[in-house]
Amino acid sequence: VEASIPEPLREAWRKHSASEFKTKEEFEKELVRHIETTLARSLYNCDEHAAYSGTALAFRDRLIIEWNRTQQRQTLTDQKRVYYLSLEFLMGRALDNAMLNVGQKDSAREGLKDLGFRIEDVINQEHDAALGNGGLGRLAACFLDSMATLNYPAWGYGLRYRYGIFKQEIVDGYQVEIPDYWLDNNPWEFPRHEITVDIQFYGRVNNIQDVSGKIVHSWEGGEIVQAVAYDVPIPGFGTKTTNNLRLWSSKASSGEFDFQKFNAGDYESAVADQQRAETISAVLYPNDNLERGKELRLKQQYFWCAASLHDIVRRFKKTKRAWSEFPDQVAIQLNDTHPTLAIVELQRILIDLEGLEWDEAWNIVTKTFGYTNHTVLPEALEKWSVPLVQNLLPRHLQIIYDINLYFLQSVEKKFPNDREILSRVSIIEESHPKMVRMAYLAIIGSHKVNGVAELHSDLLKSTLFKDFVAIYGPDRFMNVTNGVTPRRWLHQANPALSALIAKKLGGHEFLTDLTLLDNLENFVDDKEFRAEWSNIKTQNKLRLANFIQQTTGYKVNPTSLFDVQVKRIHEYKRQQLNIFGVIHRYLTLKAMSAEERKKVVPRVSIIGGKAAPGYWMAKTIIHLINKVSAVVNQDADIGDLLKVIFIEDYNVSKAEIICPASDISEHISTAGTEGSGTSNMKFVMNGGLIIGTCDGANIEITREIGEQNIFLFGNLAEDVEDLRHRHFYGDFQLDPHLAKVFEAIKGGMFGDAKNFEALISSIVEHGDYYLVSDDFNSYITTHGMVDEAFKNQDEWLAKSITSVARMGFFSTDRVINEYADSIWNVEPLNVNE
């Protein structure tokens, strides 16, 4: 308020207020100005990177203007806001997205051309913002796009990692990890050095009786680390709304503590303190679907939750409302259990710092939070050891124990004679050491809990969270099926297809109402339209073929069937099933006569993805894929009939090239293991068909597009437990085709067989937990059907067009509206009248 300019002086401000470029000419002027002044370069000294920076700065200016206005408008109307807490935001590149969302890509293309640059080359200069592992982080990024596009007052809160997900290099067939230092010259972030929060760790709790006899808890001593805000503008598509993503960076607190050390001449130790503080936001943990219980990870979580809540509470307090109104102003969504400490922190703020009574505070807390679960895999469920929490966050552990006490009392009331249920649902697992079960804490502290696809949400209710359904009733638990933003995954990644659809539907309205795609079904039999559709796929395959040649040296034939599996490497996602299937195909081809080979549909198997650095089996799978690739691709006898490509360093910007170029993509997780999957949606939206198991969102994709348009195979989720049980008791027959594949590997066809022993024995000797053998026959038979279907291009095209037409459900716009209506209770703030 003190920084506000008095009314009589505001006229001068308004007169000179920044304005946006609207034409090619105005864009060029801005671009040259930035290159010559902001970047201190000139026409004698402007490479593609400088052109990128200048273009980014010109668009950034536009975003800032609407971003400021959006924040003012949201503060003025004083309505409820959403805060999306996520440890991961896998944003990818920002420039193309900004140009398209602002609607000035054509001005930029023409302007850059006038000044000597191709817009594609300029866009390619940008480093991906890769602050995430996979689907969970990319979902958060798609949500930000949809929340802004739909004009919801919404903020994202995350960590500003100095190193995002590592860069993957393949050396001699092995994955090597290279640090991803990405922050130099990042034009998309704004440091807010004035917005800082001191975050406390360690120390002890003093319990003091105040004059009224009430026990007051004060958390004292320990270590203080400063959180500094960095803001990233999030433009909506075709709207003025530009929301904010706030990322926290850690830094040594500039308190007197350091000064004392300096004064005492202890320079080295003061520097060490500083480095320890900066370590908190240094690096993204590179595990997808795995939690390893490391102290630094817990520090990251508390640091980010505490800074974000402090910020949210500070904003609320400015409104001078009563605390009881907090849930009418604030909705906080927890992206998995990673931010669960936010629940405890809000309770702490309300009772220790603001003096509310326990029940009053707890009522506010549970009305504020919603929790999204993304996985049922036991190794991904977060548990923190009690001694660890006790040491790092002593006051929070007390509060967790109190939450648990009141919860268990209420359970006992409801189920008076059931001792068992109490130990089953307790937040504290009575193991050695004791563990805090974060998912249970998240359920108890939230008013809604959701899964991310129908099967996944049903499994949560019938297994992991069964007792909680009995305790709270079914209303607390719901499903919100995931989606993807059609702006990035159709319009930006596949501009030709987006333009063709717009031509047929009479405009680009489908990008903000994806259900309009269903009108495409009217044109399925239109010959000319089919030809254009097919031509676009071919062009996209050519683009990928060029990319493959540039990056791997391998030539692939774009008329082949492109078969793609790109995602994190994980045993449950079963890239091993894919590569065993490829080997089976290779052996089959080798045994064929020349006559038989003439009937074969040539295929390119494309696989990409990162393995967590400590996940040895996943790295073995990558190794095998690369060895198979080396053998098959140089086999002149096979030629174009089969090529195997490993895409190095798969990331968001590579996905934008790959998704539009697939004929078929693979989503083949063991039934019941994949929460949702989201790349399945991206591929179908781009006219690719899919081969998949009855898992995650594949099931709803099938429901929407029709089962004649998808290749499903394998055992069902309901049969998995029984099969595993039978394997465990020795009832296991290795599939005969798979046995032949294993013989080939063991015979050294792909190099030293020892390298792959563990992979084979996990199936043959150790119970085949992921049912690779059980599903193998069904898998290769179904691939045979894919080949047959591809021979009839006319029918294939009809499937492709029909599927795209029926994908309207899978926009994150639908997803966000569901969250807004049934969890957050927030309204959009309309701005474009």
Ligand code: TH1
């Ligand atoms: C993924 C799920 O595996 C995937 O099925 C889902 O589509 C996606 O989330 C979005 O809902 C998950 N990623 C992680 C990452 C971590 C921990 C748990 C999950 S679940 C670190």
